[in-house]
Amino acid sequence: MTKKIYLPENEMPKQWYNIVADMAQKPLPPLDPKTLEPLAPEALEPILPKALIAQEMSQERYIDIPDEVLEKYRVYRPSPLFRASGLEKALGYSGKIYYKYEGVSPSGSHKPNTALAQAYYNKEEGIKKLTTETGAGQWGTALAYACAQFDLECEVYMVNVSFKQKPYRKILMNTFGANVYASPSQRTQAGRAVLEDDPNHTGSLGIAISEAVERAVQENDTKYSLGSVLNHVLLHQTIIGLETQKQLAMDNAQADVIVAPLGGGSNFAGLAFPFLKEKMQGTSNTRFVAVEPSSCPKLTQGKFRYDFGDNQGYTPLMPMYTLGHNFVPAGIHAGGLRYHGASVLCSQLLKDGFIEAKAIDQLTCFEAGILFAKAEGIVAAPESTHAIAQVIREVEQAKIEGAQKTIVFNLSGHGFVDMAAYGDYLDNKLTNHRVDNTAVQKSLDKIKRYQPDNFLKELTY
Amino acid sequence: MTKKIYLPENEMPKQWYNIVADMAQKPLPPLDPKTLEPLAPEALEPILPKALIAQEMSQERYIDIPDEVLEKYRVYRPSPLFRASGLEKALGYSGKIYYKYEGVSPSGSHKPNTALAQAYYNKEEGIKKLTTETGAGQWGTALAYACAQFDLECEVYMVNVSFKQKPYRKILMNTFGANVYASPSQRTQAGRAVLEDDPNHTGSLGIAISEAVERAVQENDTKYSLGSVLNHVLLHQTIIGLETQKQLAMDNAQADVIVAPLGGGSNFAGLAFPFLKEKMQGTSNTRFVAVEPSSCPKLTQGKFRYDFGDNQGYTPLMPMYTLGHNFVPAGIHAGGLRYHGASVLCSQLLKDGFIEAKAIDQLTCFEAGILFAKAEGIVAAPESTHAIAQVIREVEQAKIEGAQKTIVFNLSGHGFVDMAAYGDYLDNKLTNHRVDNTAVQKSLDKIKRYQPDNFLKELTY
Numbered sequence: 001m002t003k004k005i006y007l008p009e010n011e012m013p014k015q016w017y018n019i020v021a022d023m024a025q026k027p028l029p030p031l032d033p034k035t036l037e038p039l040a041p042e043a044l045e046p047i048l049p050k051a052l053i054a055q056e057m058s059q060e061r062y063i064d065i066p067d068e069v070l071e072k073y074r075v076y077r078p079s080p081l082f083r084a085s086g087l088e089k090a091l092g093y094s095g096k097i098y099y100k101y102e103g104v105s106p107s108g109s110h111k112p113n114t115a116l117a118q119a120y121y122n123k124e125e126g127i128k129k130l131t132t133e134t135g136a137g138q139w140g141t142a143l144a145y146a147c148a149q150f151d152l153e154c155e156v157y158m159v160n161v162s163f164k165q166k167p168y169r170k171i172l173m174n175t176f177g178a179n180v181y182a183s184p185s186q187r188t189q190a191g192r193a194v195l196e197d198d199p200n201h202t203g204s205l206g207i208a209i210s211e212a213v214e215r216a217v218q219e220n221d222t223k224y225s226l227g228s229v230l231n232h233v234l235l236h237q238t239i240i241g242l243e244t245q246k247q248l249a250m251d252n253a254q255a256d257v258i259v260a261p262l263g264g265g266s267n268f269a270g271l272a273f274p275f276l277k278e279k280m281q282g283t284s285n286t287r288f289v290a291v292e293p294s295s296c297p298k299l300t301q302g303k304f305r306y307d308f309g310d311n312q313g314y315t316p317l318m319p320m321y322t323l324g325h326n327f328v329p330a331g332i333h334a335g336g337l338r339y340h341g342a343s344v345l346c347s348q349l350l351k352d353g354f355i356e357a358k359a360i361d362q363l364t365c366f367e368a369g370i371l372f373a374k375a376e377g378i379v380a381a382p383e384s385t386h387a388i389a390q391v392i393r394e395v396e397q398a399k400i401e402g403a404q405k406t407i408v409f410n411l412s413g414h415g416f417v418d419m420a421a422y423g424d425y426l427d428n429k430l431t432n433h434r435v436d437n438t439a440v441q442k443s444l445d446k447i448k449r450y451q452p453d454n455f456l457k458e459l460t461y
Numbered sequence: 462m463t464k465k466i467y468l469p470e471n472e473m474p475k476q477w478y479n480i481v482a483d484m485a486q487k488p489l490p491p492l493d494p495k496t497l498e499p500l501a502p503e504a505l506e507p508i509l510p511k512a513l514i515a516q517e518m519s520q521e522r523y524i525d526i527p528d529e530v531l532e533k534y535r536v537y538r539p540s541p542l543f544r545a546s547g548l549e550k551a552l553g554y555s556g557k558i559y560y561k562y563e564g565v566s567p568s569g570s571h572k573p574n575t576a577l578a579q580a581y582y583n584k585e586e587g588i589k590k591l592t593t594e595t596g597a598g599q600w601g602t603a604l605a606y607a608c609a610q611f612d613l614e615c616e617v618y619m620v621n622v623s624f625k626q627k628p629y630r631k632i633l634m635n636t637f638g639a640n641v642y643a644s645p646s647q648r649t650q651a652g653r654a655v656l657e658d659d660p661n662h663t664g665s666l667g668i669a670i671s672e673a674v675e676r677a678v679q680e681n682d683t684k685y686s687l688g689s690v691l692n693h694v695l696l697h698q699t700i701i702g703l704e705t706q707k708q709l710a711m712d713n714a715q716a717d718v719i720v721a722p723l724g725g726g727s728n729f730a731g732l733a734f735p736f737l738k739e740k741m742q743g744t745s746n747t748r749f750v751a752v753e754p755s756s757c758p759k760l761t762q763g764k765f766r767y768d769f770g771d772n773q774g775y776t777p778l779m780p781m782y783t784l785g786h787n788f789v790p791a792g793i794h795a796g797g798l799r800y801h802g803a804s805v806l807c808s809q810l811l812k813d814g815f816i817e818a819k820a821i822d823q824l825t826c827f828e829a830g831i832l833f834a835k836a837e838g839i840v841a842a843p844e845s846t847h848a849i850a851q852v853i854r855e856v857e858q859a860k861i862e863g864a865q866k867t868i869v870f871n872l873s874g875h876g877f878v879d880m881a882a883y884g885d886y887l888d889n890k891l892t893n894h895r896v897d898n899t900a901v902q903k904s905l906d907k908i909k910r911y912q913p914d915n916f917l918k919e920l921t922y
Contacts, residue, residue, distance in 0.1 A: 074464045075547070106834075108877065145838060148835045168880035171884035175840055373637060377566075378567065417877050423629075423632035
């Protein structure tokens with residue numbers, strides 16, 4: 001048995017997979033919140049380069065990865081596929097478990113897969129600086145690294161409370177050369193307005209987005225960069241699943257169940273989309289399980305309707321599973337999963353029955369993370385522990401059924417820079433957050449302010 | 462050009478290399494400080510298992526790695542050899558640079574190579590618990606992980622000041638299941654004595670060693686474990702160099718210069734010893750460069766004489782390059798290099814002219830670390846930045862000579878759990894520590910207390 005399955009560099013995929021090409025029911029268009037008409041591509045030009053807007057709208061099945069991006073990918077890609085032999089033994093499971101490990105990247109998560117592509121396309125169009133927001137810090141770190149690779153300036157607005165709680169994340173971004181500002185900041189109109197009301201505001205991802213977008217719009221040769229949710233971001237992540245398909249073949253294995261956490265969707269999409277192709281063609285029975293935290297259960301308890309992508313209501317309206325853009329999830333450590341909505345593509349696939357969703361509380365996830373650390377020697381990022389916890393459930397179910405299913409999951413990152421989360425768990429400081437349904441209802445009701453009647457009901461198309 | 466050279470798992474070396482077999486001048490024996498006679502092997506039995514004592518004394522050229530240890534190695538070994546193409550480009554170097562990356566291990570450094578072996582041999586002899594000390598935390602983390610693999614309890618005495626400054630390290634050890642105590646502690650005679658004098662004592666590695674040894678001697682089925690310096694520890698690390706030799710051959714390359722940091726010696730020995738075999742046989746011109754911090758320059762400014770291995774004078778006397786066991790180096794971030802002496806084997810090889818030594822200040826090292834992070838996407842541990850800084854010097858020299866030397870270095874670990882060090886550098890809080898020669902002289906003079914006249918002069922054999 002081989003523990004680590006390495007795909008040779010010269011067999012790394014040279015194209016990304018665009019799932020839109022194979023979707024029978026194409027995703028509904030994003031809408032301009034003022035006109036409620038489908039958004040014109042040009043509306044995105046102040047913040048995104050043309051090449052990425054084109055990918056956002058593309059229906060081509062495969063899109064070439066530029067040579068310059070392939071070259072940068074080779075620093076850490078193809079990433080290893082691990083046979084989870086230690087976990088199998090710990091669980092007494094006679095089936096196979098594999099995990100694709102994205103923690104080998106420079107920032108320690110899957111995020112550089114899109115950060116490098118985005119930095120490249122911006123550089124090609126003459127852009128000199130990228131702005132972005134970051135909460136937990138995984139995305140900001142990835143973009144900081146990517147900008148260093150393509151000689152771009154990088155300006156990161158980090159939610160104030162995380163800025164203070166996660167000094168290692170800020171230092172890591174600084175090490176890669178980025179400028180990091182606690183948000184709300186004095187550098188933008190949006191930040192100053194918030195600080196005028198409350199000079200000690202702890203910040204929010206919504207405010208940080210506003211600051212980053214404002215800077216991108218106002219400064220010359222500057223664009224904005226987003227780390228999840230959008231189609232082109234999910235597209236770039238599909239290299240994860242494309243590699244995994246080749247690696248499973250090298251080990252003569254086929255996936256019965258694919259598991260990944262779902263925050264905005266890039267982690268899940270990255271592994272699952274290439275495998276979903278056959279499922280949509282009706283030639284595969286593989287199950288696809290997206291895992292979310294119990295405290296932010298948009299997939300299992302949200303509604304499929306048009307909503308804003310950000311808390312403040314600045315973005316286009318997008319058709320997605322949402323808890324309402326005003327929903328404020330509990331302060332769990334898996335910051336990357338604290339998002340009120342799911343990407344349009346993942347939402348559509350859930351609506352159409354191609355994927356399943358499960359919600360798991362954070363105590364169960366950290367318990368799984370500790371078991372995994374001892375069994376496999378990798379301390380998983382808090383987000384990634386959600387996948388592990390679900391895998392354990394799948395194993396329990398398989399044992400009951402007497403089945404030997406091959407389970408494959410996305411270990412999207414390591415937790416070395418977020419050890420405080422494990423510390424809180426070990427010190428019994430964490431609680432078993434579950435969602436407050438009154439809060440969800442109130443949050444969903446607020447969407448009414450922005451939408452005419454025909455959007456208020458759940459979308460049924 | 463291949464960026465990452467992976468050795469297949471089934472080609473992983475199955476034996477460690479014992480350099481003593483090939484040394485023309487065998488190392489001088491350790492001495493009992495009371496009798497000044499060579500130490501009897503049995504004297505070590507209260508703290509080490511018999512198998513490790515046998516390895517400590519062995520002159521066999523190759524020693525089989527037990528199957529159980531090989532199996533555990535496969536979680537992260539063979540570790541990748543990287544072609545440093547990004548660094549070559551950043552330096553404008555037309556020669557080749559490679560680095561062996563040990564940061565892929567569960568604890569993020571090379572330390573599990575010996576921790577797993579030590580845990581295994583202790584388990585085989587019926588031991589139930591291992592005790593150890595840790596300063597910066599790399600070693601404690603590795604032993605915590607290794608004990609989890611072989612169902613041993615693990616008790617770590619962590620220097621109080623590090624316990625407070627590096628909470629992530631403690632949490633990481635806890636995650637792997639170890640019990641971690643701030644040293645001095647109330648759990649030992651040694652600790653209580655120190656605390657009686659000063660209840661807020663910041664601790665030292667010397668005190669922590671005393672606590673760990675005391676527990677090992679007093680408790681049933683308990684032994685002590687050391688992470689560097691001793692022959693058997695260096696032996697276990699040689700798998701690094703043995704793999705590197707195969708990987709260089711896969712890339713049709715030959716090392717002209719081998720570079721590694723030297724703290725106790727396990728990092729340096731791990732990469733260099735297998736390559737030194739040919740040098741000692743006179744069939745190789747490869748240069749071997751051990752790098753130490755300017756603030757703790759035992760190799761470049763110390764004396765080759767018998768000295769204690771610990772600050773308190775509890776250990777046997779060992780023939781080594783030393784600054785004196787009372788030397789207290791400046792509080793640099795590369796905690797793994799703050800050791801007053803060098804292992805017996807490395808000291809002997811330096812004395813006999815097979816290796817060279819260079820001292821570099823920490824500002825230069827962190828500058829090299831930042832350059833490397835941007836160029837190669839890996840944030841190196843503070844210890845490892847010393848190798849990078851020396852590689853940059855080697856490149857500058859090669860350019861002057863118009864030579865295209867192939868340089869290979871040991872990137873012994875990542876710095877994710879020690880980002881505060883980079884933060885201090887980026888915030889201009891670090892100073893360019895150099896050694897105070899008066900302090901060195903005073904420290905060396907103290908050795909006189911313990912040695913008769915014939916040991917006072919430098920050893921000349």
